[in-house]
Amino acid sequence: MELTLWTYEGPPHVGAMRIATxxxxxxxxxxxxxxxxxxxxxxxxxxxxxxxxxxxxxxxQARDLGGDTAELVQRSIRQAVERFQPExxxxxxxxxxxxxxxxxxxxxxxxxxxxxxxxxxxxxxxxKENWGAAETFYQLVRTLLKDQLPPPGTPKPSPSRWREEGxxxxxxxxxxxxxxxxxxDDVLEITRLxxxxxxxxxxxAPLGARPxxxxxxxxxxxxxxxxxxxxxxxxxxxERSFGTPVVRTVPIGIGATAAFLRELHGVxxxxxxxxxxxxxxQPSEAERRSRLPWxxxxxDSTYLTGKRVxxxxxxxxxxxxxxxxxxxxxxxVVGLGSYSREQAREVRAAAAELGLEAxxxxxxxxxxxxxxxxxxxxxxxxxMERHSAKRLGLPCAxxxxxxxxxxxxxxxxxxxxxEGANVIFDSWVHPLMMxxxxxxxxxxxxxxxxxxxxxxxxxxxxxxxxxxxxxxAAPAASASAPGTITAADAVREALESLWTxxxxxxxxxxxxxxxxxxxxxxxxxxxxxxxxxxxxEALYDAKAHFSR
Amino acid sequence: MEARYLAIPSMGVxxxxxxxxxxxxxKESGQREVFCGxxxxxxxxxxxxxxxxLVVGSRTCAHLIQSAAGVMIxxxxxxxxxxxGERDLAGLADANEELDxxxxxxxxxxxxxxTLFLVGSCPSEVIKLDLAKAAERLSTQLLxxxxxxxxxxxxxxxxxxxxxxxxxxxxxxxxxxxxxxxxLIVGTLADAVEDRFxxxxxxxxxxxxxxxxxxxSTDLPPxxxxxxxxxxxPFLSATARALQHRGATLLSAPYxxxxxxxxxxxxxxxTAFGVPADRFNAVLDPLVERGRLALAPHRxxxxxxxxxxxxxxxxxxxxxxxxxxxxxxxxVEVGTPYLDRQLMAADLALLPPATQxxxxxxxxxxxxxxxxxxxxxxxxxxxxxxxxxxxxxxTKWSIELVFSPIHGCDQAGELAELFARPxxxxxxxxxx
Numbered sequence: 001m002e003l004t005l006w007t008y009e010g011p012p013h014v015g016a017m018r019i020a021t022x023x024x025x026x027x028x029x030x031x032x033x034x035x036x037x038x039x040x041x042x043x044x045x046x047x048x049x050x051x052x053x054x055x056x057x058x059x060x061q062a063r064d065l066g067g068d069t070a071e072l073v074q075r076s077i078r079q080a081v082e083r084f085q086p087e088x089x090x091x092x093x094x095x096x097x098x099x100x101x102x103x104x105x106x107x108x109x110x111x112x113x114x115x116x117x118x119x120x121x122x123x124x125x126x127x128k129e130n131w132g133a134a135e136t137f138y139q140l141v142r143t144l145l146k147d148q149l150p151p152p153g154t155p156k157p158s159p160s161r162w163r164e165e166g167x168x169x170x171x172x173x174x175x176x177x178x179x180x181x182x183x184x185d186d187v188l189e190i191t192r193l194x195x196x197x198x199x200x201x202x203x204x205a206p207l208g209a210r211p212x213x214x215x216x217x218x219x220x221x222x223x224x225x226x227x228x229x230x231x232x233x234x235x236x237x238x239e240r241s242f243g244t245p246v247v248r249t250v251p252i253g254i255g256a257t258a259a260f261l262r263e264l265h266g267v268x269x270x271x272x273x274x275x276x277x278x279x280x281x282q283p284s285e286a287e288r289r290s291r292l293p294w295x296x297x298x299x300d301s302t303y304l305t306g307k308r309v310x311x312x313x314x315x316x317x318x319x320x321x322x323x324x325x326x327x328x329x330x331x332x333v334v335g336l337g338s339y340s341r342e343q344a345r346e347v348r349a350a351a352a353e354l355g356l357e358a359x360x361x362x363x364x365x366x367x368x369x370x371x372x373x374x375x376x377x378x379x380x381x382x383x384m385e386r387h388s389a390k391r392l393g394l395p396c397a398x399x400x401x402x403x404x405x406x407x408x409x410x411x412x413x414x415x416x417x418x419e420g421a422n423v424i425f426d427s428w429v430h431p432l433m434m435x436x437x438x439x440x441x442x443x444x445x446x447x448x449x450x451x452x453x454x455x456x457x458x459x460x461x462x463x464x465x466x467x468x469x470x471x472x473a474a475p476a477a478s479a480s481a482p483g484t485i486t487a488a489d490a491v492r493e494a495l496e497s498l499w500t501x502x503x504x505x506x507x508x509x510x511x512x513x514x515x516x517x518x519x520x521x522x523x524x525x526x527x528x529x530x531x532x533x534x535x536x537e538a539l540y541d542a543k544a545h546f547s548r
Numbered sequence: 549m550e551a552r553y554l555a556i557p558s559m560g561v562x563x564x565x566x567x568x569x570x571x572x573x574x575k576e577s578g579q580r581e582v583f584c585g586x587x588x589x590x591x592x593x594x595x596x597x598x599x600x601x602l603v604v605g606s607r608t609c610a611h612l613i614q615s616a617a618g619v620m621i622x623x624x625x626x627x628x629x630x631x632x633g634e635r636d637l638a639g640l641a642d643a644n645e646e647l648d649x650x651x652x653x654x655x656x657x658x659x660x661x662x663t664l665f666l667v668g669s670c671p672s673e674v675i676k677l678d679l680a681k682a683a684e685r686l687s688t689q690l691l692x693x694x695x696x697x698x699x700x701x702x703x704x705x706x707x708x709x710x711x712x713x714x715x716x717x718x719x720x721x722x723x724x725x726x727x728x729x730x731x732l733i734v735g736t737l738a739d740a741v742e743d744r745f746x747x748x749x750x751x752x753x754x755x756x757x758x759x760x761x762x763x764x765s766t767d768l769p770p771x772x773x774x775x776x777x778x779x780x781x782p783f784l785s786a787t788a789r790a791l792q793h794r795g796a797t798l799l800s801a802p803y804x805x806x807x808x809x810x811x812x813x814x815x816x817x818x819t820a821f822g823v824p825a826d827r828f829n830a831v832l833d834p835l836v837e838r839g840r841l842a843l844a845p846h847r848x849x850x851x852x853x854x855x856x857x858x859x860x861x862x863x864x865x866x867x868x869x870x871x872x873x874x875x876x877x878x879x880v881e882v883g884t885p886y887l888d889r890q891l892m893a894a895d896l897a898l899l900p901p902a903t904q905x906x907x908x909x910x911x912x913x914x915x916x917x918x919x920x921x922x923x924x925x926x927x928x929x930x931x932x933x934x935x936x937x938x939x940x941x942x943t944k945w946s947i948e949l950v951f952s953p954i955h956g957c958d959q960a961g962e963l964a965e966l967f968a969r970p971x972x973x974x975x976x977x978x979x980x
């Protein structure tokens with residue numbers, strides 16, 4: 001049993017809904033109690049979908065449990081097939097139905113429905129949404145391709161068979177789904193990018209695909225795994241069963257987009273165009289197709305140097321963001337983490353490269369705490385990190401699901417490819433104070449007009465506890481009975497009394513976003529040395545001590 | 549209803565003296581597109597800031613509450629879910645120990661909590677985790693510090709607003725007994741609305757007015773023979789009956805939506821406490837006048853428009869009464885998750901005679917009726933709103949009604965505005 005106040009991922013059947021709703025011609029019969037229909041609004045509200053998700057719920061009640069819930073399941077399946085005439089049917093259960101063990105998938109199997117049927121078994125008490133999406137996608141593809149499986153021992157198709165067949169090479173784009181981050185625009189951007197290199201797209205799935213499209217998956221020369229959270233297991237299975245090679249580099253950012261194109265050309269046995277060739281590790285000409293490289297080199301961006309960035313997202317976007325932040329924008333990544341336990345290994349590896357320990361958790365309060373302790377100046381996260389960052393008075397850009405309705409913009413705003421890099425430059429840099437502005441504030445901060453903590457880019461003014469790195473107390477905590485002083489309060493007070501006037505004055509000169517960290521470090525230093533007072537000298541001693 | 553000696557001239561369609569028999573109620577039992585009772589935690593926890601609501605359930609429960617409420621603005625909310633894992637399902641003894649551990653940790657972190665509600669869910673009920681026993685056990689352990697109560701908010705037992713009914717029912721045994729004369733307002737109201745009601749009752753000379761749920765969870769009103777209960781919300785069937793068992797008298801009145809409903813609602817209390825008619829009129833007439841003024845511009849938008857209410861919050865019948873009588877809307881179908889004739893008596897009597905009621909739901913069939921009727925406005929849940937809009941049918945989503953202050957004469961204009969806005973917006977947009 002685990003206390004959860006808020007969750008990054010829904011249950012696994014919501015992942016299955018994402019697959020069904022992303023596709024056309026698929027229907028999902030879900031054995032679930034009344035109330036579970038809430039999941040419809042994720043699609044109709046966050047994604048502004050103008051269609052109900054293609055899901056029929058049995059919505060059983062307590063009084064049904066005494067009777068024949070199996071009959072209810074069969075009736076729901078029959079009616080759904082009649083009404084919606086799906087080209088493929090998913091049958092599964094939510095957490096409660098799993099306990100009553102009606103086995104709806106098996107019941108459907110005995111009904112002779114004349115529709116390809118996938119019996120979804122998604123363990124609700126141990127797995128979560130992304131796992132459910134990946135498993136559903138995999139099971140659906142497996143079911144639809146079972147008649148096409150090549151016999152064991154069949155040689156792998158040559159990835160350059162397109163040449164022999166006298167056609168352009170073609171690939172599948174796998175993984176984009178509803179409630180994923182900017183999938184709609186990524187598909188468009190990558191399709192354009194591939195077209196520029198003479199590569200066709202065979203099937204995009206699950207987003208916009210019909211079951212019949214999935215039966216064409218083996219006709220592609222390679223599979224592009226755009227979102228490993230959803231398409232990872234399915235791509236591996238296609239590779240094992242059909243010998244289709246997988247391109248696994250996710251093209252988010254300049255370096256990754258170039259690496260993706262190189263990997264793809266290699267896999268398809270295509271000659272690497274001159275503008276993608278690198279000499280001695282120098283960036284290639286192709287990278288100029290995005291404005292990010294020049295914008296990042298231009299003088300204004302000098303002010304981005306070493307900005308402390310905290311990243312928490314799904315694995316795909318967290319890893320991509322770390323690479324862009326450190327290598328393409330010159331930020332300092334001070335925290336990297338993810339809620340995607342399935343991809344924890346990859347996130348840990350990316351963190352280790354930056355000398356960090358990855359934060360793998362699904363507790364947003366732990367993330368908020370880490371964010372504060374890292375003394376971040378910019379947060380890249382999910383919609384929850386946006387809220388946490390706001391509480392801490394930190395600028396933030398959303399880079400990953402889970403989403404808010406405002407993370408599904410009307411305008412074209414991909415994350416992938418060259419244009420994606422432009423979008424990323426803008427959306428990460430705009431929450432920050434622009435370079436010149438920061439410089440001027442540095443110059444004029446001693447003027448009397450200057451309000452400490454002023455930042456024109458944060459509409460609501462200075463944060464209450466400017467960058468002390470301590471999360472604001474929950475409103476409820478501040479409502480605790482007056483007069484109760486906790487041990488922590490007492491320690492805090494004792495430490496504060498150590499500061500002399502000139503120590504405080506010196507501390508106030510330190511930029512607000514690192515001031516909290518400097519205060520904490522200096523106090524730790526004073527405690528360690530047994531100092532009775534913290535004056536300006538002690539502050540500089542501590543600074544020297546910690547800079548070693 | 550009692551003699552309506554205070555009744556005001558009808559404002560819209562006047563009720564004819566002899567009611568022809570209404571069409572049969574349409575009863576349906578298919579897919580229900582409604583929330584479960586857990587959703588009511590969203591307003592209950594705001595009403596009682598010293599209470600914590602701990603759902604014992606699954607990830608689905610946690611996801612439902614955060615999605616239904618769009619709860620993204622908290623630091624640390626006063627509700628959460630104890631998510632059952634495979635180990636808990638394997639052994640109930642362990643599950644109980646786990647729950648005790650989790651509650652101890654929680655209360656240590658949140659020392660300001662005075663009442664803890666353990667809220668049962670579909671999974672906890674199916675595995676028969678005895679939360680009543682758990683609440684008893686924990687109450688003994690935490691004696692003098694925190695009261696632990698339990699109720700069911702599960703989808704197999706409750707729909708949407710019934711969660712509040714069960715929560716209040718769980719509080720009843722803690723209410724002290726007293727035969728003191730008092731008016732007890734039952735059902736969560738926005739604080740500002742409640743203050744207004746108290747002020748008006750004070751002007752009427754009713755001095756002892758209490759509320760359930762109270763603003764502080766420990767500040768429980770007494771109940772007994774002198775208690776007259778006025779329901780502020782139409783979904784409190786079990787609580788109303790249990791209060792009657794404790795000796796309280798249930799006042800029959802329409803619910804306080806709109807000018808007429810709010811006036812009649814207060815009139816029921818005034819009658820019960822023997823407030824002279826002239827005093828009542830002196831206090832209420834200016835409010836009624838002002839309320840009508842506020843309503844007028846919205847009535848212009850709504851009058852003659854056809855309204856279809858899908859079942860969701862259990863407020864559909866009183867809202868239909870308000871929208872037809874005070875705003876001049878035509879009722880195509882009034883859906884309700886379940887029909888409690890006693891609690892709805894006064895509102896039902898005021899509906900136009902030929903109103904088609906439906907109880908329960910089969911959402912696909914009901915949507916077919918919506919499409920066939922092409923109403924001007926549909927009241928529905930958030931899962932259905934955008935799909936209907938995309939078909940060209942204007943909607944008002946019902947969850948807003950449980951979060952907004954809509955009770956009382958002073959709010960009648962705002963309530964009508966909520967329904968007029970989608971129509972006004974359509975008139976404004978010059979888009980294809």
